Amino acid sequence: MIELAGIHKSFGSNHVLRGVDLKVKKGESVVVIGGSGSGKSVILKHIIGLLKPDSGKVFIDSTDLSGLDEDGLSNIRKKFGMLFQSAALFDSMRVWENVGFGLLRHSEMSNDEVREAASQKLRLVGLAGVEDLMPSELSGGMRKRVGLARAIAMEPEILLYDEPTTGLDPIMADVIDVLIVEMRERLNVTSIAITHDMKSAYKIADRIAMLYNGVIISEGTPDEIKNTADPVVRQFIEGNAEGPITLERI
C-alpha cells in the first residue's frame, strides 16, 4: 500500500536519508524510531509528497508520486491525514474552521454542516464545547487533539503522526496513544508514526522500524524489538548514553 524504495535525500552537505526502504501494508500501524535529527520527519514528508527524494521512489497504492502533477498529488493527499508535531493549527481560524478546513475547501457542505461534522470529530477525540475557541486559547494536549480531529475530518485511509506525544505530560501522552489505537480500530486506517518515545511506540505499533545513519537498520514487532540483540537498537530503546551510537550521529 505504501512503499519507499531506496530514498536518498540531502540538505546541502547533510546526507540525511541514504537509501531508505520501507513497506507498510493496508491497515498496518508502523512506528519509525530514531534519534533527534536522524531524518524521521523527512521520511514522513516524503510519504505525503511535501519533499521530493533526490533518488528513489515513493509509491502510494502503487502510484508513483514522482510521476504526478500538482492536481494528481493534491488528489493523492486527500487519502491522507497528518498530525504535526506542534499540531500546526491555523492560528487565524477558530477550532471548528481548523477541523473543517478540508471539508470547507473540498466538499459542497454548508458552513453549518461542516461545523456539525467538526463537532462530531472533536467528540471522537474527547473534546466538546471548544468549537469557537482560537488555537491560542488551547493547551498543548488540546491542540494535539484538535490536530488529530482535523487529520481525520476527511476520513482518510492513511494517518501520519509526527512525534504525537512529544511535549505532553505522561498522562496526556497516553491519552493520545489510546486515541491513535482507537482511530485505527474504528476507522480502519493505515498509520505511520515517528517517535522517540518508546512507551508510545510499543503501544501503537504492529511493527517498529529503526532509522539510523539514514537507513532502516532494524524492523520487527514490538516484542522482537524489545528482545533484539542489535547493540544500536538496544542502546536506543534502553536510552543509554554509552554505546555504539555517538552524539554526533544523532
Add this chain to the structure above:
Amino acid sequence: MFIKFAEMIGRAVKGPLEEVGRLMLLLFSVLRLSLKRPYDVRIVMKQMVEIGINSLPVVLITAVFTGMVLALQSYTGFKRFGAEGLVGSVVALSMTRELGPVLCALIVTGRAGAAMAAELGTMRVTEQIDALETLATNPVKYLVVPRFLSGLIMLPALVIVTDIIGIMGGYFVTVTLLGTSSTSYMNATWDFLEAEDIYNGLIKAAFFGAAFALISCYRGFYTTGGAEGVGKATIGAVVLSSMTILISDYFLSAWLF
C-alpha cells in the same frame, strides 16, 4: 589572479540571481494560479480590507501632510520670483505623478508588506504551510494569490485617495493659511493637470502594489530558521520592496512620461 577575481564576482552574483529566479518562478505560479478555479473571492476580499481599508488612516495622514508641506515649500520658493500662482499646479502634478504613488506604496509596504512577511513566515516555521498542503490545498493559491491581487487592486485605489487628499491639503495651506484666492488655486490645479498624469500615476501604483505584495509574500513563504528567521524575512521584505519601488519608480517614470 584573474580566475580568483572571476570566482569572487561569481559568488557575489550567484545569490541575488538565484533570488530573482525564485521570485520570477513564484510570480509565474501566482499568475497561473490566479486564473485557476476555484476563485477564493472571500479570501481576496478579506485581504483587500486588510491592505486597503485598514491602511487608510496612515495613508490619509501621509497624504494630507505631504500636500500641505508641498504647498508651503513651493509657495516660499515661488514667491521669490513672483510665481505663487503656480503652487496649485506643483501640488497637483507632484501628487499625481510622483508622490502619491511612491509615498503611498512605501507606507503600505511598511504596514501591509511587513504583516504579510511576518504572517507567512510564522505559518512556514510552525508548519502551517505544510499543513495546508496535506489538506490538499495549494499554499501559493491560498495564501499568495489573494495578497498579490489585493496589492495590485488596492494600491491604485489608495493612490486615488492620496491624490485627492494631498491636493486638499495643499488647498488648505495655500488658501486658508496663506490667503491666496480659492479660484486661482483651483485654476492652477486644473490648468496643467492632464488625465495622463493621473493614469500613469495609477499604472505605477498597480506595479508597486503587485511588487511589494509579491516580494513580501516571497520572503515570508520561504522563511527558514524559527523566530529569528521570521524577523529577518520581515526586514528583508520591507527593505527589498522599498528598494524595488524607489528604483523601478525612476525607470517607470522615464518610460511612461
